Amino acid sequence: MDTTTSPALATHGLEVRAGARTLLLGITASWPARGLFALVGANGAGKSTLLQALIGLRPAHAGEVRLLGRPLAAWKPRALAQAIGYLPQQTHSHWDLTVEELLQLALAPPDAALIEACELGPLMRRRLHTLSGGEAARAALARAIAHRPPLLLADEPAAHLDLPHQHQLMRLLRACAADAADAAVLVVLHDLHLAARYCDHVTLLAGGRVLAAGHPDEVLSSASLSQAYGSAVARCDLGRQSFFTAES
Ligand SMILES: Nc1ncnc2c1ncn2[C@@H]1O[C@H](COP(=O)(O)OP(=O)(O)OP(=O)(O)O)[C@@H](O)[C@H]1O
Numbered sequence: 001m002d003t004t005t006s007p008a009l010a011t012h013g014l015e016v017r018a019g020a021r022t023l024l025l026g027i028t029a030s031w032p033a034r035g036l037f038a039l040v041g042a043n044g045a046g047k048s049t050l051l052q053a054l055i056g057l058r059p060a061h062a063g064e065v066r067l068l069g070r071p072l073a074a075w076k077p078r079a080l081a082q083a084i085g086y087l088p089q090q091t092h093s094h095w096d097l098t099v100e101e102l103l104q105l106a107l108a109p110p111d112a113a114l115i116e117a118c119e120l121g122p123l124m125r126r127r128l129h130t131l132s133g134g135e136a137a138r139a140a141l142a143r144a145i146a147h148r149p150p151l152l153l154a155d156e157p158a159a160h161l162d163l164p165h166q167h168q169l170m171r172l173l174r175a176c177a178a179d180a181a182d183a184a185v186l187v188v189l190h191d192l193h194l195a196a197r198y199c200d201h202v203t204l205l206a207g208g209r210v211l212a213a214g215h216p217d218e219v220l221s222s223a224s225l226s227q228a229y230g231s232a233v234a235r236c237d238l239g240r241q242s243f244f245t246a247e248s
Contacts, residue, residue: 006069008033008151008184009054013063016046016053016208023049024208027063031201033150034182036174038195038216041205042229047188048089050205051153054186055084068150082107085144087154089188093128099139100124107147117172118142133160141169145176152176152185158194166191170198196220196242204228220244 007030014027024046031037039047052058054065056072065072068083075083093102099120103110115121118138128136137160145152154173158166177185177200189195195202195216202219204212206228212219220242225233232247 006033007031007066008068008182009186010066011054011063012066014050014053014060014065015062016049016058017061022208024053027208027210029203029210029213031184031186033068033184034177035184035200036170036177036198037184037186038199038202039186039188039205040190040192040195040202040220040228041211045205045228046208047205048155049208051086051155051186051188055086055151055153056080057086082147083149083151085147085149085152085154087140087144087152087157089155089159096127096129098125098127099131102128102139102143103146106143110142110146114142114146117168117175134162134165137161138165138169141172148176148179148181148183150181150183152183152187154185154187156188156190158189158191166194170194174198192220192225192244193242196244216242 010030011027014024015022016024027050039050041047049058053060067075118141120139120142123131123135123139128139131139137157141157144154158169161169173185173187177183199216201214202216203210204219204224211228212224220235222233222235225235225244229246234245234247236243
């Protein structure tokens with residue numbers, strides 16, 4: 001991981017609560033200005049909460065978040081919107097827009113290369129409610145990244161995609177991270193194989209805390225994963241690729 005430039009995102013002692021419940025505790029982490037980074041962990045580990053806290057959608061009850069070197073609280077809303085792309089877990093629209101209309105809501109018009117990469121050309125006149133889950137996910141992604149933000153946070157963007165489209169998505173996210181301008185892409189993934197294969201760095205959350213963070217080969221070990229998921233997880237390396245399964 002490149003540590004020569006200042007981090008794109010950094011937290012120190014971040015704590016988030018909901019009522020009496022502590023959802024995140026003592027999160028001290030950082031992600032560099034360029035690269036594709038995964039956030040993994042069991043259901044309820046706190047992945048979505050962390051993404052939301054990183055961009056101010058959830059208030060921090062203690063600790064600090066810094067974006068591109070500045071405290072989150074110092075950002076003006078317009079500048080923050082320009083700096084980040086956020087793809088939430090649920091991307092359904094309350095309005096019955098066409099794909100073309102949805103893309104007009106983006107902060108910048110998506111260019112032809114992005115529309116082609118997301119295979120949206122044939123879907124432009126379709127209304128959102130007529131799209132499959134995977135088609136809608138690709139439209140939402142194009143909207144989120146059209147303005148080429150230096151920070152992209154995506155919450156389970158692969159969830160509705162078929163196998164080839166999952167890999168196409170990861171290549172697209174890698175391309176965002178390797179764009180001419182620096183970009184940090186932080187993505188929540190449940191598919192550990194995708195995290196191992198495409199990501200530069202993995203943060204493993206468990207019970208609202210960081211259990212491990214670092215290179216995928218080190219973090220995605222059977223021991224760490226079994227601890228994080230609370231049941232045995234086996235890792236199988238085939239050549240340079242890693243596959244994972246839960247043991248019964
Ligand atoms: N407003 C809230 N009030 C109480 N508990 C909450 C609230 N929001 C989230 N939680 C709890 O916080 C924990 C973390 O939720 P979060 O959505 O961040 O998990 P996650 O790791 O993204 O899970 P998943 O993989 O299932 O999407 C969960 O146990 C959830 O029930």
